[in-house]
Amino acid sequence: MTANGSYPGTEVFIAGGGVAGAALGVHLARCGRQVEILEASQAMHHKVCGEFLSFEAVAALEQLGLDLRALGAVAIHGVRLHARTRIAACELPFAALSLSRRVLDEALLGLAERAGAAVSRGRRVESLERDGDGWRARLTRGEVRRARAAFLATGKHDLAGHRRPPGRQNGYVAFKMYFRLSPAQQSSLDGWVELYLFPGGYAGLQMVEEGRTNLCLVVERGTLMRCRNQWPALLAHLCHASGSLTERLDGAEPLLEKPLALSSIPYGMLPANSSDGLWRLGDQASVIPSLAGCGMAIALHSAQLACEVYTRGGSAAEYAQRLRRHLKGSVGLATAISRLICAAPNLAEVVRLWPGLLGVLAQRTRVPQDV
Ligand SMILES: Cc1cc2nc3c(=O)[nH]c(=O)nc-3n(C[C@H](O)[C@H](O)[C@H](O)COP(=O)(O)OP(=O)(O)OC[C@H]3O[C@@H](n4cnc5c(N)ncnc54)[C@H](O)[C@@H]3O)c2cc1C
Helix, strand or coil, X not given: CCCCCCCCCEEEEEXXXXXXXXXXXXXXXXXXXXXXXXXXXXCCCCCCCCCEECHHHHHHHHHHCXXXXXXXXXXXXXXXXXXXXXXXXXXXXXXXXXCCHHHHHHHHHHHHHHHCCEEEECCCEEEEEEECCEEEEEEHHHCEEEEEEEEECCCCCCCCCCCCCCCCECCEEEEEEEEECCHHHXXXXXXXXXXEEECCEEEEEEECHHHCEEEEEEEEHHHHHHCCCCHHHHHHHHHHHCHHHHHHHCCCEECCCCCEEECCCCECCCCCCCCCCCEECHHHCCCCCHHHCCHHHHHXXXXXXXXXXXXXXXXXXXXXXXXXXXXXXXXXXXXXXXXXXXXXXXXXXXXXXXXXXXXXXXXXXXCCCCC
């Protein structure tokens, strides 16, 4: 503290300006708080994500003031489940959208800036430590930031000294690739999110803006090694397991030079009690298996809850406990389903007998909308 009782820095800094960090920046700035978002990337970029926006995510983003359709978001009304052949198709019990993270994250950071948050790009936080009764962040190139409160929203990237615990489903690697499908395949996919089960993992396929199609998958490390860690061999493995996917990708043009990849994902991790006073948001707080399609909804929910607790004078520990209560059911169920279908993909055949089960499961893995 300085002699006049004020803190020698900003009130709050947020490490990471993805969905969680940017949304929190908007909330806090609108509550009149002095906030700086420290974001490692210099400019808009692609992220490993299926880019499915569940109805809670859509509602939260629209409440913040984003016009998702004006940004190019595509409507998704149903889900199809495939293994070797198509198993089932059903309408989603809610309206969903799909939008690339490159566009979405940038729009959110713009919103945070317009709300009054300072958005500092190209600022990677290297370390985060206690500094008296506040926090100190060291950035690349030796810059330092001090703040009364620190929020950790670096998503999939752990900071040294603040590593997340393992989840309940570990050892998976994720990939994402964009394609331009043939016109016939594009019109057949339009409005649907498709889930493909294959030995060692699963993949999601859906269109995003500008006629691009996102193929995003998670694969168990052993299967990836049997594919010699090579993308063409992995893609061949998926197509070998599913005639439907082979048909979809027939004549498709890859739109990235190489796929984006991500490893060490602690699926099933739930918010721990925060005894160190650090506020953890989004993927730093909890990681739901990708097939649930609601990681972004969780990130947005955590931002809203953190702002509510913080501005009321509550503690990081209270926030973490409440977040855990809100997420326990959906993260637990999604993790159990994910483990089951990865261990025994044939069990998915049950859905052939009862296609409505897909809708029921989609409903049961939802994230609360109110804080
Ligand atoms: C394979 C896969 C598919 C998925 N599909 C979906 C889906 O379809 N729908 C859905 O809702 N969710 C999906 N998710 C989950 C979703 O991507 C995450 O839950 C969501 O991105 C979490 O948001 P976040 O803000 O916590 O993290 P991120 O979106 O990862 O953002 C973190 C930000 O922090 C920045 N950063 C990182 N390190 C630092 C640092 N040291 N200093 C400063 N900045 C830093 C990064 O540049 C980034 O901008 C998927 C996840 C995976 C792995």
